[in-house]
Amino acid sequence: MTFQDFNFDTRLAEGLTAMGFTQPTPIQEQSIPLILENKDLIACAQTGTGKTAAYLLPILDKIVRAPEDKRHLNTLILAPTRELATQIDQQVEGLGYFTGVSSISVYGGGDGAAWSQQQKALLEGSDVVIATPGRLIALLQMKAIDFSRLQHLILDEADRMLDMGFYDDIIRIISYLPRKRQTLLFSATMPPKIRTLANTILIKPEQINISISKPAEGIRQEAYLAFDHQKVELIRHIFSGDSYASAVIFASTKEDVRNLAGELRKIGLQVKAFHSDLLQKERDEILREFKNKTLPVLIGTDILSRGIDVEGISLVVNFNVPHEPEDYIHRIGRTARAATTGTAITLINEKDQHKFASIERLIGREIDKVPLPAELGEGPVYHPPISVKKKFHKKRPYGKSGNKSGKKSVQNNKPN
Template identity: 35%
Template sequence: MPFSALGLHTALAQAAQTRGYTAPTPIQAEMLPAVLAGRDVLAQAPTGSGKTAAFALPLLQRVAAQPSERPRRVQALVLVPTRELAAQCGGVLRDFSAACSPRVEVALAFGGVSINPQMMALRGGADIVVATPGRLLDLVRQNALRLDNVQTLVLDEADRLLDLGFADELAQVLALLPAKRQNLLLSATFPGKVQALAKALLDGPVHIRVDAVQEAPAIAQRSIAVDPEKRTQLLRHLVTQEAWSRVLVFVATQYTAEHVAEKLYKAGIFATPFHGGLSQGARRQVLEEFKADRWQVVLTTDLAARGLDISLLPAVVNFDLPRSSADYVHRIGRTARAGEQGVAVSFVVPQSEPHMRLIEKRLGMQLAREVLPGFEPTEAPAQAVAGAGGIKGKRPSKKDKLRAAGLLPPLESGQQPDQSPT
């Protein structure tokens, strides 16, 4: 089915084909007609499914059809949880906007960089703004933009917007928007708080669901048993033996990203860290250089688990296991994109064996533990303990830890401590 059969104008349909969209993906085939018809949409789709283009193309067509004003007034707002996703989403919109006549102006707004250039860019107004909630509110307070003309609101990665603590800021943004508007809510997962947001926000939405299993056959998944202290050596061994041109390695902390990257670099492997502690400019440079094959290994926290599109990435490694099965899916989804093949390797230390088994159970799979010569674990795998460890196990929350350190008042009699997911 061609894009034009979905109601997309010829110029935008040709632009999609020029950029490699030979035919609509499942979410694009369902979402384009709904957005063009002005319907609210509730979409669940995995990473790599083409959801950005699914809302970007019809959004540009609708905005371009409106009478042009000077200065331009914001007609569409796209809220995202991270700077990287804002840059990527804005890049897609700007790329396709060249096919619109008149051209649609797209502005980006995110923190971590000076606000002044963003304010300057908004002096002539903008048709579409892609923003993180905090910086958007900063610009509103500075009178750099108004949101009273927004006709379409897009919440991309809605689950992460709420997970990262943007609920209060999101409520402030919603209060600034016209009550009557089109709402598009996209999320990879639908926990209770996202369902509650959808119920409050959407009016008779079109429900779209694209299952992650469509990508699974392209990803060869492996799990290797190894002692904690041998993981860096094992990573170096795999990078060399498998001859991976590029590999994205997920770790639990910024310190581990820095530490392992330094060890690999000293061993002659071009490796660098990528995490939230770096400046926005440094993070952008790492991504650009990684995409240009200037880095062979990037050590990253879950900052890179969603929203980043790195084409032709042959491998992903879980140096540390993810906190949840959903995070596991997002991590390995960085490889095998756009029909390519890829491999996802997880290092399973003895202490994390119960956690890995629970991830497998949640995803309905079972991976055999490989043992590589020279990297045999010396400890026996830990056994699962009821009520301890694993996904959604019971660990002290941040508040519990602060109470233990004497930085918060103790719990009152009968009050239960907070529990946070593992």
């Protein structure tokens, strides 16, 4: 199948050709026809599979085919973070370059000038509004936006929005919307709370599930067993062996992110910390540097795993094992996007082994444990739970350093 098979408006098709889009991804191939048929939809697919274009393309096609005198605020897209809202806005601009479709991203964290600019753009009219829930509620309370003729509601990264506590906000926003509309819910995972939300706001939805909870095939996954005091030197070792043009390091908390950024700068790495305490202009500038490859390493919390879409990230490092197995999928999904390849490395201390075993159970396979470089000494002994040991480790016992041979390794095993 090619994009020509969807019979998009020629102006939209021209933009796809200019961007080099030829064949749809599986989520696009299955979603686009249903959206064009005005069906409500629940779509579940892993990060990096083209979900944004899967809903934007049919919506853009509908908007551009409408008579000019009947154009109005057509679509609301809710997103969990400012960064994701901005990126969706940029994709509307790119995919709809030849269509004349207008859009605006609405989010908090800016100064008074940004607030005024958002209000003005909404009053002057826009085809598509992409918003974070908190800022949108503020605008609705001020009666600065009119959704009376809205035709489409899209929830992107719905699971993340619920994790961030936006359920009540979403229900409140929906109370301002027309009951007759098309609603699309896109999510990387499908926990029970998402199904509860879907049952509340969707009408007889179609469902699509593609590769749930499986990392992209192009990701090389590895892990080191390391005590906390060994981790910074281990990162030095990882970056000394290969030239990574673009890398993301995940830590558990904002405080961890700030402290780790300082420690890594001390050992000579060019890094910056990215977290929600920064001003919006600071976050924008850091992301701009990272996208332009003038900043090679970005350190952040799990907000980055759902909040950025940057091509060419070659390495993801989990400084801490994520608390939830699903978050591992999202973190490492920052690399190997759009059918490329990449490396994901996780550092496992003695306390995080059970959490890492849960990740292995979720993805259905053992992740290779790389021996520590000899100069760092031995790491913690790996003690996977019995259920994981039976499934993956029957014939592969680990020695003290995590080496599968049971012998201490003295070689430098560098990821490539």
